Amino acid sequence: MKNHDYRRPIEFTVPAHGDGAFYVMEDIGPEFYGYYHRHREFQLSYLLKGNGSFMIGNLIRPCLENEIFLIKPNDPHLFFKGENAEEEQSIHIVHLFFSLERLAPFFEMAELQAIRSLFYHIPASKLLPAEFAIAIRDAFSSLHRDEGPHKLIKILEIFDYLRYREKQLISLYSGLHKIEFHDSDGQRINTVIKYAIDNFKRNVTVEEVSSLIHMTPTAFCKFFKKHTKKTFVSFLNEIRIEKACQLLVNKRVESISEAAYQCGFNTAVHFNRVFRSIMKESPSEFIAQHAVER
Structure with missing residues (x-):
């Protein structure tokens, strides 16, 4: 096993922004996220490709393709490759994060009481074996691309299927009780x-933000990437593109260039490049598919 600090899980801040109640993270590459960590959100993880091991608290077990992991808030955990795993083996895993506190009014609906019970009264983190989980593989595999009502409908389908398969869930009891963790890192990231959300319209520098939490720029860049799995610049650009999408969809600007300048980009060329990188389509293509008719 690689040398990870298992005794002191870092406070991972799910890098969600905007008003969305759910955040989807998709990891594709040679490795899993390499830090033993915990966070305040509930996490559902579907391993679409690859194999490895999963550590939660004091428990270590294999994690296999097509398994689903239901991870309780604040349970310290880590996905990792085994020592004998092939280096070129690719990993593809989809994570769905949501805050039980934020969704409390949503789960108060009478129609969702059975699903509420699944998440609010779960005694330990759980695993759904591949033989049962594969039925909702397609729902997870496209979740990263879905938006709006389509995304919500698909998430409800996943929730309802997990409720239906509740008896097949395997406990991942970790043996840890009431362990206190240091939250200063999470507070600094927040x-x-x-x-960033309050100042995205202007040129926010790494030097400026690092001084805000009393770190050097180099230390801050490593710190932010470790705790969010994103660079600060990438995160800031995602905020800007999200705001630009809102302007373009609702036709609150006269042109793509105006949206770019209002959202903190100095040139339309740079805006177009970043937009395509994040949205996988050009601003013009996005407008054609999503613009609201007036």
Whole structure:
């Protein structure tokens, strides 16, 4: 096993922004996220491709293709490759994060009481074996691309299927009780994220943000990437593109260039390049598919 610090899980800040109640993260590459960590959100993870091991608290077990992991808030955990795993083996895993606190009014609906019970009264993190999980593989595999009502409908389908298969869930009891963790890292990350959201329209520098939490720029860049799995610049650009999408969809600007300047980009060329990188289509293509008719 690689040398990870298992005794002191880092406070991972799910890099969600905007008003969305759910955040989807898709990992594709040679390795899993390499830090033993915990977070305040509930996490559902579907391993679409690859194999490895999963550590939660004091428990280590294999993680296999097509398994689903239901990870309780604040349960420290880590997905990792085994020592004998092939280096070129690719990993593809989809994570769905959601805050039980934020969704409390949603789960109060009478129609969702059975699903509420699944998440609010779960005694330990759980695993759904591949033989049962594969039925909703397609729902997870496209979740990263879905938006709006389509995304919500698909998430409800996943929730309902997990409720239906509740008896097939295997406990991942970790043996840890009431362990206190140091939250200062999470507080610093949250300070940075709020600052970025409040100031995305202007040129926010790494030097400026690092001084906000009393770190050098180099230390801050490593710190932010470790705790969010994104560079600060990438995160800031995602906020800007999200805001630009809102302007373009609702036709609140006269042109693509105006949207670019209002969202903190100095040139339309740079905006177009970043937009395509994040949205996988050009601003013009996005407008054609999503613009609201007036």
